[in-house]
Amino acid sequence: xxxxxxxxxxxxxxxxxxxxxxxxxxxxxxxxxxxxxxxxxxxxxxxxxxxxxxxxxxxxxxxxxxxxxxxxxxxxxxxxxxxxxxxxxxxxxxxxxxxxxxxxxxxxxxxxxxxxxxxxxxxxxxxxxxxxxxxxxxxxxxxxxxxxxxxxxxxxxxxxxxxxxxxxxxxxxxxxxxxxxxxxxxxxxxxxxxxxxxxxxxxxxxxxxxxxxxxxxxx
Numbered sequence: 095x096x097x098x099x100x101x102x103x104x105x106x107x108x109x110x111x112x113x114x115x116x117x118x119x120x121x122x123x124x125x126x127x128x129x130x131x132x133x134x135x136x137x138x139x140x141x142x143x144x145x146x147x148x149x150x151x152x153x154x155x156x157x158x159x160x161x162x163x164x165x166x167x168x169x170x171x172x173x174x175x176x177x178x179x180x181x182x183x184x185x186x187x188x189x190x191x192x193x194x195x196x197x198x199x200x201x202x203x204x205x206x207x208x209x210x211x212x213x214x215x216x217x218x219x220x221x222x223x224x225x226x227x228x229x230x231x232x233x234x235x236x237x238x239x240x241x242x243x244x245x246x247x248x249x250x251x252x253x254x255x256x257x258x259x260x261x262x263x264x265x266x267x268x269x270x271x272x273x274x275x276x277x278x279x280x281x282x283x284x285x286x287x288x289x290x291x292x293x294x295x296x297x298x299x300x301x302x303x304x305x306x307x308x309x310x311x312x313x
Contacts, residue, residue, distance in 0.1 A: 095107045095108075096124065102125075103123065103125045104123070104124045104125045105121055105122065105123060105124065106121070106122040106123075106124045107120070107121050108120045108122075145157070146158035148222070148223040150200055150203060150204065150223070151203055151204055151206075151207035151223050152207070153207050153210075153211075153221050153222050153223045153229070154220055154221065154222035154223070155222065155223060156222065156223070156224060156225060158220070158222060159220065159222035159224060159230055159232070160285075162220045162222075162232055163179070163220075163232055163285045163288070163289070164285050166220075166232055166234050167276070167283045167284065167285045167288065169234070170234070170276055170283055171282050171283045174279070175234070175235045176235060176236060176237050176238075176275060176276060176277055177232075177233070177234055177235070177236070177275070177276040177283065177288070178232075178233040178236040178237070178238060178240075178241040178273060178274070178275040178276070179230065179231070179232055179233070179273070179274050179275075179288045179289065179291075179292045180229075180230065180231040180233065180241065180244075180245055180271055180272070180273055180292065181224065181228065181229075181230055181271070181272045181289070181292040181293055181295070181296045182206070182210065182224075182228065182229040182230070182231070182248075182269050182270070182271050182272075182296075183227060183228050183229075183269060183270050183271075183296055183300065184202065184203070184206055184227040184228075184267065184268075184269050185262060185264070185267070185268045185269060185270055185300075185304040185305060186259065186261055186262050186304075187199070187202070187226075187227035189259075189261035189262070190202060190259050190261060190262070190267065192261070193260060193261050202257060202267055203223070203227065205252070205255060205257060205267070206227075206229065206252060206267075206269060207221070207223065207229065209248050209251045209252045209255070210229055210231060210248055212248070212251060213231075213244050213245070213247050213248035213251070214231050214233065214244060214248075218234045218235070219231065219232065219233055219234070220232040230292075236275075237275065238273065238275035238277075238309050241273050241275060241309065242273060242307060242309050245271040245273060245307040245309075246307055248269075248271070249268070249269060249271060249305065249306070249307060252267065252268065252269055253266060253267075253268050253305065255267070263304075264304075264305055268304060268305035269305070270296060270299040270300045270304050270305065270306060270307075270308075271295075271296065271299060271306075271307040271308070272292045272293060272294065272295030272296025272297070272298065272299055272307075272308055272309075272310075273292060273295050273307065273308065273309035273310065274288050274289075274291035274292035274294075274295055274309075274310055275309070275310075276288060291310050292310075294310060295308045295309060295310045296308070298310075
């Protein structure tokens, strides 16, 4: 039996029966062993976190995004629930990096990630760094209309943060958002199809002038 004490120490209590019927109680201080176990557990938890987390923004990384999207597409196909994907691109980010430097660029990406977290708050939502200056948000059980409102809230919050961007036509950091939604009657949903449709929407948002949201329904 292991017993925790009030001062964070641990004791191990073992009882042994002797041949004459008497009992021998052995009490050992196992504090060092328990501390070592806790350290190993914390290290394992940290390593698991690194496997699914982007080191810069603290968002889900690409690996986590791919696995989550596949699972959510499978679930949406089975339950016929709507599923929406947002692809987000920071407008003229290369020019921002060239002018302000990579350290400022990294901080800019952190700010964008924070805005996305503020917009997508539900437990099932997955906010990920898709790659470079691109982000992605998986929104289970979310219609195109609801996703559009969420994306607009994100876009407006980012613009209102007024991060200077002298190389942008808007004067501040902005983002373009492409939306694709799988509707309940659409049948089977391959993850690649949803990504492709969201990417098409994102391209349209950038082609139409940037700093805007474009939504399409996934075929």
